[in-house]
Amino acid sequence: MSAFYFKLIHGEPVACGWEEACALLMNPEDRLICFNRLVNGFQIRTSFNVIDIDPLRSAEPRLWSTLVESPDGTQRVLDRYVSQEYALTGHLRITGFLHLCGKL
Secondary structure (H helix, E strand, O other), rough: OOEEEEEOOOOOEEOOOOOHHHHHHHHHHHEEEEEEEOOOOOOEEEEEEOOOOOOOOOOOOEEEEEEEEHHHHHHHHEEOOHHHHHHHHHHHHHHHHHHOOOOO
């Protein structure tokens, strides 16, 4: 069985226990790796999740996600990632798309 809770050490995920995970989950701003507020009202946040959202996987844990909040307050998770590098790339792609088209 693989780990379920993770923390970052020098940008790399390392398994951790429930108590450490709780402390990380209580501080969402500490887990934020990218944030953009666009002039069209969209907000894009990419964060480290702490919890593996796909624990039954056969590959690496998905520990980062990009959430988009539309001007009306609706929130959607648009993508999930297995590394911080993929998360940053995904964040930039989503930000560019919303900047150009202005809607989901």
